[in-house]
Amino acid sequence: MSGVPALPARRGEVPSVLLALADDELIVGWRDSEWTGIAPLLEEDVAFSSIAQNEIGHARAFYELLVGPDGDADALAFDRQPDDYRCAPLVELHLLEWAPTIARRWLYEVVDEIRITALKDDPDPALAGLAAKIDREEAYHRMHAEMWHDRLRDEPRFRKAVEELWPYALGALPAELRGELVSRVGLSEVEPVERGTHSEDLGPLWEEMTTVRRSAPAGAQW
Amino acid sequence: MTPTEPQVWEALEEIPDPEIPVVSLVDLGVIRSVDVSNGHVRIEFTPTFLGCPALEVMKRAMEEKVPGAEVEVISDDSWSTDRITPAGREKLRAAGFAPPAPREASTPKLVQLQSNVFRCPYCGSTETRLENIFGPTPCRSLRYCESCRQPFEQFKTI
Numbered sequence: 001m002s003g004v005p006a007l008p009a010r011r012g013e014v015p016s017v018l019l020a021l022a023d024d025e026l027i028v029g030w031r032d033s034e035w036t037g038i039a040p041l042l043e044e045d046v047a048f049s050s051i052a053q054n055e056i057g058h059a060r061a062f063y064e065l066l067v068g069p070d071g072d073a074d075a076l077a078f079d080r081q082p083d084d085y086r087c088a089p090l091v092e093l094h095l096l097e098w099a100p101t102i103a104r105r106w107l108y109e110v111v112d113e114i115r116i117t118a119l120k121d122d123p124d125p126a127l128a129g130l131a132a133k134i135d136r137e138e139a140y141h142r143m144h145a146e147m148w149h150d151r152l153r154d155e156p157r158f159r160k161a162v163e164e165l166w167p168y169a170l171g172a173l174p175a176e177l178r179g180e181l182v183s184r185v186g187l188s189e190v191e192p193v194e195r196g197t198h199s200e201d202l203g204p205l206w207e208e209m210t211t212v213r214r215s216a217p218a219g220a221q222w
Numbered sequence: 223m224t225p226t227e228p229q230v231w232e233a234l235e236e237i238p239d240p241e242i243p244v245v246s247l248v249d250l251g252v253i254r255s256v257d258v259s260n261g262h263v264r265i266e267f268t269p270t271f272l273g274c275p276a277l278e279v280m281k282r283a284m285e286e287k288v289p290g291a292e293v294e295v296i297s298d299d300s301w302s303t304d305r306i307t308p309a310g311r312e313k314l315r316a317a318g319f320a321p322p323a324p325r326e327a328s329t330p331k332l333v334q335l336q337s338n339v340f341r342c343p344y345c346g347s348t349e350t351r352l353e354n355i356f357g358p359t360p361c362r363s364l365r366y367c368e369s370c371r372q373p374f375e376q377f378k379t380i
Contacts, residue, residue, distance in 0.1 A: 043354045046364075050273075050356035057273030057360070061297050129298025136299060136329070136380045137271055137360070143332040144355055 015066060016086065017174075018127070020195060021115065022062035023087035024172065026077060027202075028108055029055035030209055031091060040098055051105075051141050058134050065126060078213040082198065082206040088172035089193050090165065094201040102148045103161035107169040107185070109145040112138060114180050115173060168193045224261045225288065231256055233287045234265070240276040240283075241359055244317040247280060251305025254296060263291040268301035271360035271380070303379050314377065315343045320365065322377040330379050335363065342367035343374055350374075 033052035039045040063073035090108065095101045116138065119131035152158035162185075169185070170178055171192035182189050212220050225233070234256070235248045247253055247267075254266040265284055269277050277295070284293050303322035306314070311321040320343045323334075335352045342350050347369030354364040362375045 046354055046358075047356040050360055053275070054271060054273030054360045057271065061272045064297075126298075129296075129300075132299035133272065133297055133301075136302075137273070139329040139380070140355055140378060143330075143335070147332055147355075 018062055018066055020086040020088070021119075022059045022066065022077075023085045024091050024108075024112075025055045025062065026059035027085070027087045027205065028091040028104075029053070029059060030205060031093075031095070032105070035101070047144055051144065054137055054141070058137075061130055061134070065130060074213075078210050082202050085198070085202065085206070086195065087198075087202070088168065088195045089197065089199040089202075090168035090172045092199045092202040092205065093165075093168070094205070097157075097161075099152070099155070099157040100161035100165065102145075102152060103158055103165050105141075106145040106149045107162065107165055108172075109138070109142050110184050111169055111172045111181060113142060114177050114184070118177065163187065167191060171195055224258060224263065224290075227256050227258050230258065230263055230265070230288055230291070234284065237280070237283045237287055240279045242314070242317065242319065244313045245306075245310045247284070249307050249310030249313060251307060251310070252280070252301060254300060263288055265291050265293045266296050267293055268296050268298070270301065272297065273360040276359075303377060306377075318343050318374055319362070320374055320376040322379040325379050340365060340376055342370060342372065344372050345370040 029052045032048050032055065035048040036045060036052070039048055059077065060073055063076045064071075067073050067076055090104065090111070093100075093104070095104060113135075116131050116135050120128055120135060122128045122131065166185070166187050167190050170181060170190065171194045173181055178189070178192070231248065231253075234253055235246050237247045239245050239247065239250055250270065252268050252270060254268050255264075256266075257264045265288065267281065267284065281293050281295065285291060302325050304325050306321065314321045320340055323340070332355075335355065338348050338350060340350050341348050342365075345367060347367055349368040350365045351368065352363065353366050353373065357364045357375055361378055361380075363378055364373060365376045366373050
């Protein structure tokens, strides 16, 4: 689609990795925000809303890094067709039950910690600095995920949800980082649901997420 | 006429945090540097939390307060809650927000938040418990004081 800014070439191979990360954060933030107002506990309503806001803030920072100071991060975030998104199917799934929702939160945080930790050593100082900042904020998301994991680890519905989401979690990381995920989660390696394909849940999410952009292409004024 | 560096700092001291107006941007320690040279003002600004919806408001407030200034947002890990000034911490406490604990070498852990080292900003008791890691904004947690039975917000350490 025209209007999508060209990604800066100077980052070489990085953009697709970065775009994948940005899209994951945007979409997982969108999914988490769906619990606003309807989470089973008021405390979780607050927690999911706050986490969602922060994940979308991380997405914005990655998009801004990708488009550069004069680029339009919103255009990159919202003016692509669903097939052009690089998010992993893990974050797309429309989960309507609390057990798989918490299972995804926990798996996603483990995945995210592994790749953010790797990015902190990136030779690009802007990217490494951003990763370090995000890592500090994510400490609180991890606490939340770990707290629930400790509470539910022996609960059959939670274990079943983790096992069902496991191929998706594996596919969210590049092959070279999967070994660490396997040892952290403690499940054996299976056929992953790879990034690059999309679940059928992305389409309806994209429809809703981009409604305002598509109805006011020149930019909505609030 | 181009302002001097102290004048820019003074102007920035008058900009309240949009969500906790008792503290200024200078109190929060989010102004990393001010540079005035050749008639040009450059302000380096570090966001608190990247998910903070007040970032744009803060940036616009700086551009209005110091006309012509170039505000550069630096998204690295140079800001931490340790950069909140002593005056800023006092103002937070007086407004009912417990200031953040000092940052340690390791990342914060849940057990630390669940410990009772956090002091109630109302009565000073350390008999407080964690209610929620998350609060009304990304930078705050919710606690409850068992002594004076008052819920309060705690600035997260990052």
